[in-house]
Amino acid sequence: MNKEFLIKVHNRVKPFIHKTPVLTSQLINEIVGANVYFKCENFQKMGAFKMRGATNAILCLTEEERNKGVVTHSSGNFAQALSLAANKTGVNAYIVMPENAPLVKKNAVKGYKGHIIESESTPMAREEMAEKVKLEKDATFIHPSNDTSVIHGQGTAAIELLEEQPQLDCILTPVGGGGLIAGTALAAKYFSEKCKVIGGEPKNADDAFRSKKSGKIEYNESVDTIADGLRTHLGDKNFPIIKADVESIILVEEEAIIDAMKLVWERMKIIIEPSSAVAFAALLKEKEQFKNKEVGIIISGGNVDVTNLPF
Structure with missing residues (x-):
């Protein structure tokens, strides 16, 4: 695995995907006390990074x-x-x-x-x-x-983000099955000298947090979270990458996920799904940790049932 390999992956998928926009919000920067760059995979074909x-x-x-x-x-x-x-x-x-x-x-x-x-x-x-x-x-x-080619493909969102914002100190992503955060960690490793990768995970489905702590794949007995895309567990292909190259995982409450989702809808005028809001909720929760930093967030998707919103 090296930078050239990931460039080949990116060039392979480019004709079939959108290069999604990176959006900012002055108000959100003020709330957080950092410069935040949202990589909007909710504008990807079929509405998600997948x-x-x-x-x-x-x-x-x-x-x-x-x-x-x-x-x-x-x-x-x-x-x-x-x-x-x-x-x-x-x-x-x-x-x-x-x-x-x-x-x-x-x-x-x-x-x-x-x-x-x-x-x-x-x-x-x-x-x-x-x-x-x-x-x-x-x-x-x-x-x-939990598929190597899938993981490499998911990392191309972070490659695009780092090409556009090479100064980033860290990138936050939601954590569910682990494909996005593992791909993001590989991209940060090879396309930046300083960018750390941090996960956001619902407290009600905290298997990745526990796995990182114990050093082995842990499972959830129940997954009562609004972030329906994050109810899956890690696998043997992505966990070693997460173990080695993800800095930390921040747990967030259900209410915080809803508040973060609502804030993006209201202030940025874009549709994001609950799973996407988890990474932003993690940033809001740990504001002090990110103060004055350059922070990227991957908005993972926007496939939401508008007849059944949590707010």
């Missing part, structure tokens, strides 16, 4: 593998990302979705020409169904976050 990793994973397959199709299990953003990335590259995507997944998300997957296979809503049922489809179709399984 388009980057899904695209890279498909483009890294052999022609034979692409002809047989890809399969994943996801109830949300990765389902949409893999469907759209597959559609753009002429590949069949089989998406295992829990039967209770929101209709709006199922419709989005169908709109991107993904083939939905429903399963029971437990993680085990989803995994078993994905394995069954993989064997039946001889398709390649692509994990939403």
